[in-house]
Amino acid sequence: MFKNIWFQIHWFIGITAGTILMTIGLTGAVLSFREEIMDALSPGVMHVKVREQQPLTPQQLLEKIAVAEPGRRVTSITLTPEAGASARVVFAPPPGVRRGEARYVDPYTGQVSGPVTGMEFFEIVERFHRWLLLPTEIGKIVLGTLALSLLTLALSGLYLRWPRRPLSLQAWFRLDFKLQGRSFLWNLHSIIGTWALVMYVIFSITGAYWALDWFKQGVNTLAGEGRAPQAQRAGGGGKQQGGERSHKDKEEAPAPLDLTLAWDAFLAKAPHYQNAQLRLPEKATQPVQILFLGEHAPHERARSRMTVLPQSGEVKQLELYEDKSAGGKFIAAIYPLHMGTFFGLPGRIVMAIASLMMPLFGITGWMLYLDRRRKKAALRAERAALEQAGVAATPAGNEGAQASQYLVAYASQAGQAERVALHTAALLRQSGAQATVQSLARMTPEKLRHHPRILFIASTFGEGEAPDSARAFERRMRAASGESLAHVEYALLALGDRNYTKFCGFGHTLDHWLRNRGAKALFPLTEVDRMDGGTLQKWAQMLADNGIVTAAAVASAATSAAPSAPRPQEGWHAWSLSERLQLNHGSQGGPIFHIELRTTDAANDAWQPGALAEILPRHAADRVTLLLQRLQLDGRIVVDSKGTRLPLQDLLARSVLPVGHAATNARDAQALADTLQPLAARSYSIASVPQDGAVHLLVRQARHEDGLGLASGWLTEYAEVGAPLDVRLVANANFAPAGGDTPAIFIGNGSGMAGLRGHLRARVHAGHARNWLLFGERNRRHDFLYQDELEQWLADGKLARLDLAFSRDQNQRVYVQDRLREAADELRRWIADGAVVYVCGSLEGMAAGVDAALAEVLGEQAVEDLIEQGRYRRDVY
């Protein structure tokens, strides 16, 4: 709730003040290097060619100027001892003008140069930066408000992005260029924001100091400097008055001013000055003020002040910077802090970059805002449509127990999980079931037991954590006592992004917790990568396969708009199936095939152990032909599908085949093509390393009542050896190698050997020998996959230990988890040595059993710690 309020404040200020702040940032960056730019644009003006001779004294300069510019009074001269640096002089302004003209004077000849190129431009930029080109008093208030807005944005942003693991540097500072879409924008916005935070706080506080008088007075009082110091710009503070007076006194022909004695007095006190500005009086009898940077001045505003009588050279007053109070020094540091010069050139560059980045925030912020609006609008439309159809979210406080047959509970950050939840509810209703949609924000873990059948749609946020709205639920979940959910059946769809280390992290946490409470999964957790449309279809299909919704409802939903983002098409490459070999002839289980894929595309043949190969499957040619015959359509007719032209039979082979009315209603080939949805990609663990020159897969052929499984049938039976395949290799951060020579324990069963073998082959190549493999299947005789290779590694010392669990080779069933228990002491030793555990294979039975065995041997907390430390990695399905 509190967070939500801050979120609203952040985006509201962001889209209003933030938009103007972009221009303030840009102009600030332009002003950072104003002097250097003007110097470069005006050769021979701000710096002249260095000569052997001594530069002229201020008095000599004054005399030369009097000849060159007769009748013009000089109000200040600024000198720098650097060889070749011109003196800067300011003339008294004409009546009614606020600022006098500034010109540069050759330090050796006293020649007055022409105006500096760019000066006017920078003055306009400065007026924009300080007052938005408004009248000063109004401009100051606007800029002060903007400065405070920037402070609010920075601090609320910090609060909103506070990582749940604040000790992780990575969570604070790591830019992740693998991310895409909203996740990438969010990463950019929050990480760069963190980097720039200190700079923005400095900008806003120092900016507010100049713009808001009350703020300035407050700061001055705090600093023990009761009055605001005089403006310290050249020709600033009180100059206006001076200008008016000069006009009034013009007739009186002031006595000529001689600076010789005053300058000598100054040099006697500060012979090694870095910079001196002489403020000249109108009359020779009045004192000259010299503001100067002493030899050890730490920054450009660490100025000392000397007041000297020009006629006698008597020093009336000397206020050294060194003698200022701490508060006074702080006030003097405000300008260099704002400019970054307080920290020298590096500070200036950092501040300029931070200013330049302000538009990046504005733009990413706007994009996040618009994306969110779009998603919310889509969600509203969806909700309205589904409400018409009778599927509505339960009002708060009415979790009405058994009232509905299914609870569809979602955890969503930006609304995608909610949309899927609404669609799932629609599917349920079309199938004749009752459904209630409920956010986990309104649920507590304790209330779940009132719902015997729950479908969860859970997205992940942060680093593998629950979305904000479900954080309270997650907290309670961790704290909840061991209340049993034994009578609850559930299915879980986890939304995530594979580019994050903890892919679908919250979905898995929730799943783990539900199982530990005794809830029964209707089918294994389904992961969805970046709202992949195909996987969502798989979810619907799983619901149908398990009798939760009807096939007809799924088919009709498939032809209507699915709640998926357009499938990212990038990354698909042409591969070919180069080898196929059944490894388990005679097995009691389904046939398992070793399959090799090759590509000629060298740019696409690198992957890390644990990676997955996504494959776009196709229907067997016979099935397509049969359908075409039934529809009396010619499969060779070329149709258009999302901009690609291809024969209808090819499109059908890659699409969900239409059933019922959807097919028979199609008037012609193109009308049919327009209704088709692409088949979901299937992921397989890669069992080889790039050095093998091919992607190896282990595919178990699935057989259903109506024939072979779609993808496994295609890969193991229908596709000819040599057939082309659309393949995309994706990293699997959850199952990536932990790196280095740390000991590794590999546990798996059946085709799960694939993911383990990929890691093992990589480690063997790298010469890492502390590998322990626990593998299980039914019979040693038929199911000892890759037996020769494993035994060879064992003999060569490349595999330190191999435990096999062939469940049906003896009367009593034995599984990998049993082997793990038998080797408890060894397991504890390996874990103590820092071992990383990799589990690959079936979620049901194996993964859950291994989980329980690990908890038994090592303790629940130790398992939690392993997960936290990234030492328990799983690729289970």
Ligand SMILES: Cc1cc2nc3c(=O)[nH]c(=O)nc-3n(C[C@H](O)[C@H](O)[C@H](O)COP(=O)(O)O)c2cc1C
């Ligand atoms: C800031 C941010 C952090 C995320 N962190 C993860 C993560 O750790 N693991 C993951 O699998 N997905 C992560 N995601 C991806 C989301 O879970 C995914 O985009 C999901 O579809 C969002 O659904 P929603 O709109 O219901 O929140 C993250 C997304 C964002 C914007």
